[in-house]
Amino acid sequence: MLQKVKPLLSFLKWIRFLDRIQYLKGLAHKKHTDAALDLIDENAHKNIHVVIDQSENEYMWVHPQIVEFWKAMHKECKARRIPIKAFEFLRTRERQDELHAQGRSNARAGQSPHQYGLAVDIISATKAWDLSKKQWDVIGAIGKEIARKRNIKLEWGGEWEFWDPAHWEIKDWKKYRQAYNHCVGNSIKIPEETRLRFAFLENVYEANRSR
16 A cells, blocks of 8 residues: 555655746746747747748648638737747547647547637747746737737637636637537538638538527
């Protein structure tokens, strides 16, 4: 019994260590202006991972408003010399279950907007997720202003209880999931072309809702 307890205590100690690290990261910047300045990387253009932009193939089956938001976000941050990248748009069921098992997502397969092309995870192109709370706040503020100006209804994971500051999703994404599941369940063919696909799903949703 003692042998089983020791590893558990070690695990809990490790968790508390991670909590302290997260707490200290939260204090890393006393002001949002300092956090914004530390996001700037003048030499990011020399980093091959930053130079390579998303390819158009990665936008297949991704909602046009998510793509529009990402491109505007990338342009706005680039003008501020803040290197960012879209880490993930579309996910498979297997990938979603993998992230859930790792504790990196609350959603299981079928429960995430990523599986339907209705979300994007945006991270620092040079620091990945290793940002302070205030740095994430800065990126969140930029993203929310872009969405507001373009009238794109999004939710930001940085405002959730399950804190996920890299995540942006279409606010009413579940209507597309409902339409998609209806089509799959009734063997209705969904168009392959991205814009037609989402327009079709919207029509399916509206038709079912009016019944």
